[in-house]
Amino acid sequence: MEKSLKIFEIFGIKVRIHFTFLLLPAFVGFGVFFRQGGMNAVRSIVFVMFLFTCVIFHEISHSLVAQKFKIKVKHITLFPIGGIAFMERMPDKPKQEFLMSLAGPLFNIVLAVLLFYPLYLIMGRDIKALSMANISFNSWRSTILWMYWINPMLALFNLLPAFPMDGGRALRAFLAAHMPFIKATRIAVSIGHFFAIIFGLTAMIVQYPILMLIAFFIYIAASQEERQVKLKYALKEFKVKDVAAGEYHSIRPDTPLSGVLELSLKTTQQDFPVVEGDRVLGILTRYNLISALHEHKGENKAKEAMTKEVVRVSLGETLNSVYSKMAAANSKTALILQKGELKGIISVEDIARVYQLQSSR
DSSP states (O other): OOSEEEEEEETTEEEEEEGGGGHHHHHHHHHHHHHHOHHHHHHHHHHHHHHHHHHHHHHHHHHHHHHHTTOOEEEEEEETTEEEEEESSOOSSHHHHHHHHHHHHHHHHHHHHHHHHHHHHHTTSOGGGGSGGGOSSSSHHHHHHHHHHHHHHHHHHHTSSOTTSHHHHHHHHHHHTTSOHHHHHHHHHHHHHHHHHHHHHHHHHHTOHHHHHHHHHHHHHHHHHHHHHHHHHHHTTOBHHHHOOSOOOOBOTTOBHHHHHHHHHHSSOOOEEEEETTEEEEEEOHHHHHHHHHTTOTTSBHHHHOBSOOEEEOTTSBHHHHHHHHHHTTOSEEEEEETTEEEEEEEHHHHHHHHHHHHTO
């Protein structure tokens, strides 16, 4: 079942909404309803939808800068704790990461500046009325004030140096311009962990569960980012030819799926290139094989269950490059081709084995 639904596309970027996001307006609306009544609940839901509209364009701002640097943005997905732009890769140069990190908060600041005069007119040209002390859901005017102040608050919150938030990424980029990237990441991750612990303790004291979720997300995401950077640098040292298995099994397009199952039971190979003569037609993955067999299609041919979209790599490519290609295509196996001729296969397990050996050194 799809866990997210596409709601629109802009600048070639798909914007999706995760099904858990729907819990947020319901949670906020019901909470306000039982404490403050029906109209306040309606206003609170309108506020939440405006907030996440700002979050969407915050992420789009990041994505547009990424596209300028030739980084493909797969999609933006809204979750209850915010939006995430899923990109094919992160920038290679510190300056690019710095600019991309600041694009989101800059959007919120610019929007707040542009909305100030209209808000000033709505609030009756009274500067005191613009105070944050007046924000609430008790009237539409106070709700609009809430909606105004959320942009500078989003900007300031995201600029905290809590990696992997925008401020933390900007900090990492600044440090990386003056020291090795992996060391800069380690420092930024440590600061991110510190902020996550502070957020978590604060959440327990004030009993604010959303802040606890944010703290958990920051801690886990920072740790995952550090692992990804370590993986990237470990894999840069090796090329496909250093680890590619010399022996592999390929199948013909008319091979029955029952025959492929028998072959898979006799070998440790999980995915099989489908080859006709010297031409690679596709790959039959274990997932596709099992799915077809569950549908009682054991006598169907390999060509009917294979995937035509294949990750193709060369013997001279680094494992880091291969891993990035496989992650972008959501594939566990890549085919090694040299001048159009199939030379072997390489799997995620092969890459993981190299990383584990490197990590244990």
